[in-house]
Amino acid sequence: MRLILSAFMLLVLASCSEAGGGNGQRRPPLVSAAPVVSTPFVNRIEAVGTARAREQVTLSAPVTERIVRINFQDGGYVRAGQVIAELAQGQESAQLSEARARAREADQQLRRLQSLKSSGFATNASVDAQLAAAATARAQAAEATASIGDRVVRAPFSGWASLRTISAGAVVSAGTPIATISDISEIKLDFPVPETLLSAIAPGQSIDAKAAAFPDRSFRGEIATIDPVIDPATRSVMVRAILPNPDNRLKPGMLLTVTIESAARFAPAVPELAVVGQGDQRFLFVVGADGKVKRTPVRTGVRDRGMIEIVDGAKPGEKVVSEGIVKVSDGMEVRLAGPSAARPTARRGP
Secondary structure (H helix, E strand, O other): OOOHHHHHHHHHHHHHHHHOOOOOOOOOEEEEEEEEEEEEEEEEEEEEEEEEEEEEEEEEOOOEEEEEEEHHHHHOOOOOOOOOEEEOOHHHHHHHHHHHHHHHHHHHHHHHHHHHHHHHOOOOOHHHHHHHHHHHHHHHHHHHHHHOOEEEEEEOOOOOEOOOOOOOOOOEEOEEEEEEEEEEEEEEEEEEEHHHHHHOOOOOOOEEEEEEOEEEEEEEEEEEEEEEEEEEOOEEEEEEEEEEEOOOOOOOOEEEEEEEEEEEEEEEEEEHOOEOOOOOOOOOOEEEEEEEEEEEEEEEEEOOEEEEEEOOOOOOOEEEEEOHHHHHOOOOEEOOHHHHOOOOOOOOOO
């Protein structure tokens, strides 16, 4: 029994001797260190916006009448001025013919009176009355022409027509939608930005947008307008950006995620694991030339690709503990793993 106990004590003493480097002291903890490096950073604003057509209008029947012709295909492209639909205009055509006949008769009568006046057989009053009658007849003819024009629905600009929901022969009431025309050569993207970030955006600034329908593609554009009024309910301002849409992939009504980058800069940065948090304070363990660490308070900025910006408290070139932080405390000596361990360490005994 004494032999077993003696062997156990020898093993304990041997392990203590190895842990203390042969002089009864614990060896410094082994940690990894990384340098503070100058890294590019940008501030990013993210939002969700709604796509709108560059121009969009719903064409409706101007009067209650029967449709005699539809002149567009479902989802087809129409050009500015193209006839979209025609409504019956038989009565209006008859009224126009009657008004034109009256206008011709009034003009002929006016010419006869003017000839008689030059011979002294007509008074100025009769000529003036006939001038008024001729003008009235021409006005009635113009009114009939305008009434016929109201029964021809044309596209105000080039674009894509909506799906057709009405057919020739149907009697429509005034205001009944006939077709929606959308110009989607460009997309207006409206999205809200918190008022606290208003100073970070400006017209002409580039944006990057993505749609769920095309997850592998980014659509780039620029801010065109910032609403001058802030919404008091959401404390945000509506921003409108313009996105080129040459292949018509983006559709009005789509939801897009928006990213705005601003304030591009180079700043000191360290790996995220190197930063220790305590409440609202942040710290780094800076490795000194003597191999000891110093707990240094820092002010951090944005995070990007595993790095965190150091606004204040550290300079490029300094070395900080990046792994093994739980092993160290302020003023403790450490051993560096990897290439960082090339620095010669001081001897602590004979």
